Amino acid sequence: MDYLSIIKHPVEAELADFISLFNQSLSHEDGLLGSALEHIRKRAGKRMRPMLILLMAKNFGQINLSTQNAAVGLELLHTASLVHDDVVDESEERRGQASVNATYDNKVAVLVGDYILSTALLCVACTHSEQIVTYLAELGRTLSDGEILQLSNIGRKDISEDVYYDVIKQKTAALFEACAGIGALSSGASEEDVEAAKLFGQNLGITFQIRDDIFDYYDSPEIGKPTGNDMAEGKLTLPVIYAVNNGGDESMCDLALKVKARTVSSDEIAKLVAYTKEKGGIEYAERRMWEFHAQAQCFIDERVKQPAVKEALQAYLDFVIKRTK
Template identity: 35%
Template sequence: MDQVMTKKPHEMLAATLSQELDAVNVLIRKRMASEHAPRIPEVTAHLVEAGGKRLRPMLTLAAAKMCGYQGDHHLKLAATVEFIHTATLLHDDVVDESAQRRGRPTANLLWDNKSSVLVGDYLFARSFQLMVETGSLRVLDILANASATIAEGEVLQMTAASNLKTGEDIYLQVVRGKTAALFSAATEVGGVIAGASEAQVKALFDYGDALGIAFQIADDLLDYQGDSKATGKNVGDDFRERKLTLPVIKAVAQATEEERAFWTRTIEKGRQQDGDLEQALALMAKYGTLEATREDACRWAAKAKAALEALPDHEIRSMLSDLADYVVSRLS
């Protein structure tokens, strides 16, 4: 990569929080160890060391630092957030029968489904140990609720993903569960541990919630119009996997009887054939649903930025604002 290229917002945030992130990484490696089951650190390391952006733990560190926190409990909370995220990825790859994540073979492919599920369970248990060590019942409540919401969102997605009756309200509920719940919990606990005011804690929650929704809508849109080299996914993977995401939901809502029959065959019944992806893209173009989805993502990014106005004037606040812009800049 060109060294003179301007750093992306998450890279600038990582640079600003480098000392804290290093400490979190040390903590993660220490807590994912197991004296009696060596497979646990093997499986965990495969995913944790895969080069993810550590965006969610960074949000916790950023929120705490922006609100003037001086202790070290935010490190434990950042590690907690990463463990919850990693556990859900391990479970998701089993449920989705995925073979690749972040350009590498998934843990369930390299080991087996049982190992992935059980190691995910171990990480959830570790995350609760870390939460308790902060001594904050409120933090425990926030992250426990987020964990339950994530699981609920995944189950809802499983039942709604190929059902043409799924509307935008259910889609938003799924997105809040599978993605935004951990974003909002990550930012909220950072403010709580720092002793921020109720208004600031609410603003941090609102920022994380809106950022997570914008992030997931953008991700779903990129499945249909992204660069596969940049996204790590093939264009149309969600269509081939019969996932009803926002661009398709919007197209189904406006479909003629003949078009609805097409969506029923390809999404509900899964009887896909050559040329179906092209036809799906043509129908989305006909009703402008890709552009409408992009506008939705931008609206949520704007909500995230607006929430920041209630927070302290700090260099990190500017980076978080830029991060909201960056999440949707990928769509231009």
């Protein structure tokens, strides 16, 4: 099934307008800055976040200029956060392309990220909506808070499922929640509908992240990263958290703590991956993923009335859980 075509169908014209506005916002005549911004423009993804904003606005009313400016502002905020994250993580690649810090250097990457963030604020100011401006500002703080929580969690001696959810709610899920909430807000949805949209976005985002985390336990060229990559970066995700907390093997708990301390070897990661699969960690994560999927499904069933929008949001939710990379 071509999920992306179904998702895009009700908002195809408006998405083209968004892309034009977004590319304009990431343009500059200056040599170095212009070159760095062009480098970022070339790595455009599937536009999943802007499509969610547009679909949610259309569900509750009309896509308008406020919707478009909010969508550009949110996508720019996200883009700036990725540029900064690559500096923090010392990443050399983003979406199969050299990162800004690898192509230029850390100083340029930080300053380009700051420039994009400021551009995001200018775009969202054009919505003339205090609620949307406030929401976007709060999102910026939430994303930073999530990154800091993830870093602080490395030093903790416990392996907590609750902390895992706290981190993904403040990182991945917060973006989906903001897209859904801001889309609804921009088209004049009621406070009750906006809150329902935000909850849908959060459940969608958690589903997305758990699916991403499960990918890490299988070596596939389609996914584009080796098995255990998250552990190599010091991250414990839901499958291994469940396995070590319920498997009863203290030596595996010790290995998990070595992951957090970034002192684990590749052989030890392979042992943890095998142990996670043996103790049902993958199955547990899949069950939890489908539970969040079911909660998101309730929103589509109860609050989406237009057939084309309903089909698109259904395809969106199903794509998140059935995608292969």
